[in-house]
Structure formats: structure tokens, C-alpha cells
Amino acid sequence: MTRRTLQRGKNVPGSGDLRVRLATADDEIPLQSLLSLAGYKLEQAQLDTLRTNKLATAITAGLDAASAGNATPVAEGLMTGLAREASSGPEEVHHCLMATTLPLVAIDRNGAVVGASWSEPPERVIQALITELGTTGSDAMEIYLRGCIGVSRFSAVAVDPSVRGQGLGATLVRTTTKVLRQIGLRDIYGQIRESDQLERFYEQLGFAVLAPGQPLDLSAVFGVARGPVPAPGERLFHRSLSPIT
């Protein structure tokens, strides 16, 4: 996958004219309403960044670096962006989170947005770890960077009811994992309600659905045995993105 393919879109296999591409500011309204079908509401900082087309900048830079054969594409993409912004403190954290957020939309033959997904760094897990370790300043920033270049939280996927069952949901998940693997992330995970009965959907896509209450160990990302813990009544699903050897 190249930056150009991600931005222009890739056809969904066997679906005719449906395609999946990176979301832009113009997709804001349908994107929000689709994500709300999955119970996900965008926060103001996410919306503001979407409106300026500044989401996923480290991801697209990472795809360029991957095409050029760089060994750590997302890290390079992120560092380039951080250096360009020449900021510090809260702006750096904000840039780190937004630049590694991957919003996708599915488009029909008329250009209408009929599906959406959202994958982002696990901000709460990162913040909890920083608080627990009592880390501040550049040490805290290092934990943010480790999180942003190491792991993504697949927060939501939703497809318009009129086009469900045509492989769009699966393509949104597959495209996300493909891009994140290509730029060198280690892990992707998400959370489902036990009542959603989505185990099969994610298992078919190569994820392991963990037992109710079972936490995920992200020590390979953070260097300490910490990670997300499912809320009551929820289960985590997880997939390692390490290159298949």
C-alpha cells in the first residue's frame, strides 16, 4: 500500500465499485454518523484535526518511508512531523496521537460514504501507565512515543445497513491492519461488548478474542507488563502485527 493508494482508495474485492480510502475533512458528517452506529463519538480535538486534514500524517509519511525501505517507517514519519512542528509539551503529545490515528471511509459508486473505521493510539492506557510510574517530562513523552509507534486501538467500524454483508466491514479492518503492519506497529487491539456477538467477525479477520475480563499484555511495546483491561461485560480482541516470517 502506498500513500497514494491509501488517499485515493482501493477497490473492495468482489464488490463492484466500492472502495476504501483515508478519510478527509469532507467526510466529517457521514463519518461521525457512521461511527455513532458503533457507539463511538469523536472528541473535539479529533474533529479539529480531521477538519485540517492533519490526521494520519505520520502514517502517510511512514508509508513513504516503508516504500523507501526504511526499517522503522512510523517512527521516522512521526519524528519528521514532530521536528517540523518544533513544538514541545502538550502539542507534541497531541501531534503524536493525531498523526498516528487512522480514519478510513468506504465509498460507493456515487461517492457516498457508506462505511467507516477509526484506529488510534490507546491514549488512556498510555496516560494510566505514565500516572502509575509517576513519569514526567521527556520520560513521559517517551512512553507516548512508544505507544504511538507500537500499538493501535481499533476503536470502531461501522457499515451502512444498506450495504452490509458485502465485505466492507472486513475490508476496513484488513486495510487498517495492512497499513499499520506496513509502517511497523507491533499490535492492534479493540474491545467488544459480549452482547455484540462480534467474536466471529474479528476471529475471521485473524484476531484472538480474549476471555471476558482478560487483560492484554503490551510489555513488548512499553517495556513493562501493562496494557488494556476490558470494562465489565466487554472482551478484548487482539492481533500481533509482527511481519510473518
Ligand SMILES: CC(C)(COP(=O)(O)OP(=O)(O)OC[C@H]1O[C@@H](n2cnc3c(N)ncnc32)[C@H](O)[C@@H]1OP(=O)(O)O)[C@@H](O)C(=O)NCCC(=O)NCCS
Ligand atoms: C459489524 C459490521 C461493521 C460488519 O460489517 P459488514 O460489512 O456487514 O461485514 P462483512 O460483510 O465484511 O462481514 C465479514 C464477515 O463477518 C461476518 N459478520 C458480519 N457482521 C457480523 C456480526 N454482527 N456478527 C457475526 N458475524 C458477522 C459476516 O457474516 C462475514 O462472514 P462470511 O465472510 O463468513 O460471510 C456491521 O454489521 C456494522 O456496522 N454493525 C454496527 C456497528 C458495530 O457493531 N460495529 C462493531 C463494533 S465497533
